[in-house]
Amino acid sequence: MTTLYVDRKGVHLRVDGGTLVFQEGGARVACVPLGPLERVILRGDVTLQASVLGKLGESGVGVVVLSGRKAEPSLLMGRPHNDARRRLAQWQRAQDAGFRLTVARELVARKAAAQQRFLLEWAERDLMHRYELRTAAKRVAAAVEGVASAPTVGSLRGLEGAAAQAYFNGLQVLFAPSLHFSGRNRRPPRDPVNAVLSLGYTLLHAEAVLQTYASGLDPYVGFFHELDFGRESLACDLVEPHRVGVDRLVVRLFRERTLEPAHFSTVQGACLLGKAGRERFYRAWESAVEGLRQALQVSCAALVKAIVADVEPPEQPVAGS
Structure with a gap:
């Protein structure tokens, strides 16, 4: 355990x-x-x-x-990684527009590729909805065609948003009509699928925060997500390519009827997963999350390597000066 x-x-x-x-x-x-x-x-x-x-x-x-x-x-959490030079290098890189753009392009490209693969996997399994799923995969690809040449991080956010909309429009065919899932919504989630997606994304984000601290990075200083008070922007960056891992679990839980509408209630417009449903979710999550943890660890290690490469250490003060 x-x-x-x-x-x-x-x-x-x-x-x-x-x-x-x-x-x-x-x-x-x-x-x-x-x-x-x-x-x-x-x-x-x-x-x-x-x-x-x-x-x-x-x-x-x-x-x-x-x-x-x-x-x-x-x-x-316990003590973070004790090499503060990594955080200094990260803060330097966060001021480098070219570095930020390179990191952001890679994140968006990896996320879109994962979304396309997931839709096409289901297109081979769900013949009834093959056309819709393949069409959605093509629309995701079309939405991110300009990633490699995007001139700013802001323009990349627009491409990522268009790809996400196309992706969720395709994903909705995998859920029963009784779940009333017609795309992503949150704060609060208004249907069972979005309630479980939100819980899964929350737990994945927490894993990313823990991993950034363990890697000696500052989770609040990101490259794709802008600085914002109280937001762990780097953790938000790191989870983007791995959100499909949560989506994969959520689709399985509903299609196998591990979770059903009876596990949910609606209070003041918010769809809530009840205790019995949460117990089922946590059991499934723990069996699925290990791969996501390893993927986050690999992503974090690669980012650390990129951050510290060729970064000049700060000048040391001369003793007695």
Whole structure:
């Protein structure tokens, strides 16, 4: 086990030696050793003392807290990578328009290629919708034809947005009409498919933030996504080519009826995944996310290599000056 999901009301967590202990009503109900854990995801009415967070941090265990109906994530983690020169180099590169454009072009091209592959894979499996899926794949390709020659990062965002619209227009044929999925919507998601996509993207983003810290980078300083207060722009960059991995899981969960409309409710226009549905999702997510974690690690390592290449170190002050 690398990830522990705690989504249960009235649970109190404490640490006993090298073990995370669960209590309900003062009684010990379960325990998990800290050794194998890499991250703990908390949701719901869970209580714990600050000393538990400290112990998790000492053990290098990241903590993701999903709060509220929107499951907005807050992250706590152990010590980040200790080479601050990487972050200095990243900040330098963020001021280099040419470097930003190169990184952004690659991200958009990789994301669009992954979307095309996914649509064409399903075109070979779902003969009833082959025409719609192939047409959507062609429209994604057409939308990003100008990536290599795009003059600015802003123009790339326009191409990426057009490709995403074409992609989701094609993707909708893979879901039953009873799910009312007609494209991407969020804040709040208004149908079951978008509710699960949002949860999956949130968890993937949290993985990207953890990976940026582990790699010695600043998750708030990106290249494709602009700086914005409170937004982890680099993590947003990193997840773009890997969103299809979430889409792949969501399609499977609904087509295999692991998740059904009965697992959802609507409150004030927001479609919410209930506890029974979340349990099913978390089980499926943990079996699917390892590949995404590895892909994020590879992407982060490649970005670090590009960032530090040929960057001049800052001048060192002369002693006594």
